[in-house]
């Protein structure tokens with residue numbers, strides 16, 4: 182089969198690789214009809230992770246079941262399913278509590294002591310191949326396959342966002358403990374930040390601020406119902422306090438991660454977290470879903486090389502704030518978010534800018550990585566004619 186393979190920093194190509202197949206009787210194989218390029222793929226693309234050369238990338242996957250293992254009960258050939266980017270077993274102590282992003286059964290403990298969690302095509306998240314390919318092996322299929330309703334084809338571009346960014350954006354608002362009628366400041370108008378804004382709107386936020394330095398992305402945030410805050414228009418905390426009676430936002434979300442940049446384009450790993458502490462009111466809660474890594478050997482900053490951050494802990498403590506972190510437990514949300522889409526209450530596909538074939542993927546990586554204007558979200562269609 183054809184698949185998008187990582188060969189080193191900024192080197193990816195579409196290669197012929199062995200077909201995905203059933204390895205355990207609890208697996209299914211799906212034929213990918215939509216698979217997205219994610220901002221977190223770019224950390225790997227840039228060579229800023231420990232991902233192995235030869236890895237098939239792609240963790241935002243939707244497709245049709247074509248092969249079913251003998252121990253699978255509920256998933257049938259021909260079903261149209263969306264897969265959470267995390268791979269869970271459904272029966273470990275964490276999956277049982279709804280923490281499917283921290284599965285103990287599927288994790289690779291050699292990454293670091295106490296490691297939990299697994300994902301398709303991702304650095305440090307187990308041996309699983311990604312779905313930017315014609316076919317994908319899905320472990321523990323009964324648990325991981327989200328069945329799609331009869332409008333699956335018509336709304337495929339919405340449903341594919343259930344694999345990661347819509348639940349992840351939603352998760353940031355839950356980690357922030359947003360309540361109806363409150364204000365939230367969301368850092369990053371990339372795909373996840375925009376999904377966080379949509380989630381906040383659906384949950385009844387009174388004010389939604391989205392912070393970014395790119396005008397095309399801020400325009401999308403405005404379309405979704407948020408107030409754009411341009412980093413070039415001055416200090417963020419001041420801008421937010423001015424619009425919230427002087428106190429700051431009730432809560433905040435970090436949707437950027439460790440490769441955040443200042444207005445001059447330099448990477449400053451602690452910029453966003455410290456700005457959040459400043460822009461969120463005293464006692465407010467902060468949800469961090471942007472990716473941070475335990476080591477970043479190529480970072481320019483000595484602390485960041487060891488995965489550390491110069492954090493304004495004193496101010497955080499003085500303000501009595503709380504912080505929630507980590508990858509999204511997609512299974513905790515995707516069923517309900519699917520139903521919001523099905524009933525016309527959510528349309529995450531508004532952020533899609535490009536629909537391309539798998540052969541176009543290397544070029545798309547380049548444009549997306551360069552943050553070229555208009556390249557907000559790429560959906561690949563490996564079986565498109």
Ligand SMILES: [Zn+2]
Nearest residue numbers: 219221241345
């Ligand atoms: Zn993703």
Ligand SMILES: [Zn+2]
Nearest residue numbers: 270273276284
């Ligand atoms: Zn598990």
